[in-house]
Amino acid sequence: MKSLNKRDEILKAAMEIIAERGFHGAPIAVIAEKAGVGAGTIYRYFENKDVLIIELYREVEGKLLAAIQEGYSAEKPLKERFLHLGTALLRYLIAHPLYFRYIEQYHNSPYGARLRRDKMLKQADNHDLFKELFEQGIVFQELKELPLFVHFALAFGPLIALMRDHILGFAVLDDTLIKQVIEACWDGIKR
Amino acid sequence: MKSLNKRDEILKAAMEIIAERGFHGAPIAVIAEKAGVGAGTIYRYFENKDVLIIELYREVEGKLLAAIQEGYSAEKPLKERFLHLGTALLRYLIAHPLYFRYIEQYHNSPYGARLRRDKMLKQADNHDLFKELFEQGIVFQELKELPLFVHFALAFGPLIALMRDHILGFAVLDDTLIKQVIEACWDGIKR
DNA sequence: TAAGACGGAATGAACGTTCATTCCGCATAT
DNA sequence: ATATGCGGAATGAACGTTCATTCCGTCTTA
Numbered sequence: 001m002k003s004l005n006k007r008d009e010i011l012k013a014a015m016e017i018i019a020e021r022g023f024h025g026a027p028i029a030v031i032a033e034k035a036g037v038g039a040g041t042i043y044r045y046f047e048n049k050d051v052l053i054i055e056l057y058r059e060v061e062g063k064l065l066a067a068i069q070e071g072y073s074a075e076k077p078l079k080e081r082f083l084h085l086g087t088a089l090l091r092y093l094i095a096h097p098l099y100f101r102y103i104e105q106y107h108n109s110p111y112g113a114r115l116r117r118d119k120m121l122k123q124a125d126n127h128d129l130f131k132e133l134f135e136q137g138i139v140f141q142e143l144k145e146l147p148l149f150v151h152f153a154l155a156f157g158p159l160i161a162l163m164r165d166h167i168l169g170f171a172v173l174d175d176t177l178i179k180q181v182i183e184a185c186w187d188g189i190k191r
Numbered sequence: 192m193k194s195l196n197k198r199d200e201i202l203k204a205a206m207e208i209i210a211e212r213g214f215h216g217a218p219i220a221v222i223a224e225k226a227g228v229g230a231g232t233i234y235r236y237f238e239n240k241d242v243l244i245i246e247l248y249r250e251v252e253g254k255l256l257a258a259i260q261e262g263y264s265a266e267k268p269l270k271e272r273f274l275h276l277g278t279a280l281l282r283y284l285i286a287h288p289l290y291f292r293y294i295e296q297y298h299n300s301p302y303g304a305r306l307r308r309d310k311m312l313k314q315a316d317n318h319d320l321f322k323e324l325f326e327q328g329i330v331f332q333e334l335k336e337l338p339l340f341v342h343f344a345l346a347f348g349p350l351i352a353l354m355r356d357h358i359l360g361f362a363v364l365d366d367t368l369i370k371q372v373i374e375a376c377w378d379g380i381k382r
Numbered sequence: 383t384a385a386g387a388c389g390g391a392a393t394g395a396a397c398g399t400t401c402a403t404t405c406c407g408c409a410t411a412t
Numbered sequence: 413a414t415a416t417g418c419g420g421a422a423t424g425a426a427c428g429t430t431c432a433t434t435c436c437g438t439c440t441t442a
Binding site for chain 4: 383384385386387388389390391392393394395396397398399400401402403404405406407408409410411412
Binding site: 116144 | 348380
């Protein structure tokens with residue numbers, strides 16, 4: 001119990017520092033200090049820095065996926081489902097900006113490369129939900145007849161770009177705007 | 192003349208190595224070897240590594256902007272102009288994948304942060320062309336009445352996502368598909 | 383109950399490696 | 413012969429990781 005606390009302290013500290021300063025600006029010594037533990041202690045909980053970083057990514061990804069699936073129903077109309085997933089995604093990331101930043105750091109790093117390679121092989125993930133949605137949409141002729149990866153790009157690309165703007169303070173994303181944006185994404189993919 | 196050649200060799204080598212392996216995987220020694228010069232020589236042409244990297248970014252950005260402006264006419268209809276810029280951008284980046292990778296590396300690094308801050312202040316850039324386009328579109332009621340940054344996100348987000356897929360080998364972007372994608376982006380922003 | 387012994391958790395100084403940068407001797411050209 | 417350009421070994425800073433040592437809670441024993 002006590003040890004779980006310490007482990008979580010380390011993860012939390014790593015999360016905050018890496019999200020804010022990137023992997024460059026997050027030496028073990030700094031993470032240890034923020035977590036309130038000795039540098040060596042980190043190696044009692046994680047084999048090495050890479051393992052810590054990968055583990056942290058898994059946790060964040062898990063929470064994100066759980067969040068967007070909440071209240072999702074595969075029975076509802078396509079558009080409604082799309083709006084649900086999109087708004088849930090945006091809302092969750094806005095509520096947890098550090099998660100978004102961490103995910104971005106992770107993707108744009110050597111770790112991200114390995115991740116992509118892995119996903120190439122094992123094609124089952126959050127994408128499942130969206131994949132299913134897009135495939136149905138094409139079959140039912142509600143969506144443009146384009147390759148799946150184009151639909152992903154049209155749907156996620158704008159959201160990621162907006163999140164960046166939001167975090168940098170360029171943009172203010174309130175509920176009204178979020179809804180308009182997801183609708184616009186739908187206009188992009190719908191037939 | 193001889194010195195210019197050597198300078199260009201260094202820039203080219205840095206470009207290729209950073210684009211392929213990221214800043215992590217590009218120590219001065221490696222760049223020097225690829226460029227066919229001694230490590231110390233690099234410091235005859237660039238004050239330090241940061242200056243080299245920033246200078247390289249300026250050159251790449253300059254070429255990119257020149258490429259998309261070629262053949263652009265502010266007189267033509269809005270949609271036609273948008274299609275021109277979008278396709279020119281995608282085509283150029285596909286033809287120069289290393290440029291795209293370098294730009295991405297740069298943006299997702301401490302350098303990128305400084306860049307953003309600078310652009311916050313001095314709001315004149317490639318964006319000018321797009322900014323003008325979007326503003327006109329809103330005035331003429333051809334585009335959705337959304338904040339400018341949303342239009343940027345809806346237009347560029349998908350293109351960047353697609354470029355990533357393309358470079359990673361997920362996607363094959365031929366001329367037909369490029370056109371369809373830009374059209375889909377237009378559907379996203381048009382009223 | 384109190385004293386002592388024990389084991390695992392925690393620590394941070396020390397080590398080895400990696401890197402940007404500097405420096406100095408050599409080569410080339412005038 | 414002198415000045416300029418060049419290369420790559422040398423340097424020192426920064427970092428991840430290790431490990432001998434300390435710390436602390438628990439169990440044992442009288």
